Amino acid sequence: MGLRSNLFKGDPALEACLVDNSAHIKEGATGEHVSKIHSALFALDNLSVSTDDLQTCRYGQSTVAAVLAFKRKRNIINYAYENEVDNIVGKMTIAALDEEMLRKEQQPRLLPDPSTYGMKVS
Structure with missing residues (x-):
């Protein structure tokens, strides 16, 4: 299954990152897919x-x-070949970002109380 959050689904670079080791997002990468990662890091952890x-x-x-802060908080480590958190957005990281963004997107949004703004509520 591919990415499911509105932020990530359908992005070719991020979809590839989910399934292909050679498509991992690393330092030096540029593009809209990196901007989406920035948005998720801020939305999820205020990073x-x-x-x-x-x-x-x-x-x-x-x-x-x-990315390191996000991964450390969640202990995202591939123990098959790592002993500590790395700074790459790979399969596990994009999956975690996507799952958390999906949950965040599905949360009901509370509207402010109109009376707070001097509006009359009938």
Whole structure:
């Protein structure tokens, strides 16, 4: 099954990342798919990246730090070949980002109380 969140589904680079080791997203990558990762990191953990990384849609040093923080918090490690968290968005990481974004997207959004803004409620 492919990616399911509205943010990620249908993105060719991210869909490939889910199934192909050679398509993992690494430092230096650029593109809309990296921008989507930035959005997810902020939406899920309030992890921000530098203005430079945001403007260039680049997986730079601040993106590395945010990905590491996300993965450390969830202990995302492939014990088959790793002993510690790495800074790559691979199969396990994109799956975790996608699953959490899907849950977040499905949460009901609470609307503010109209009376807070001086609106009359009838």
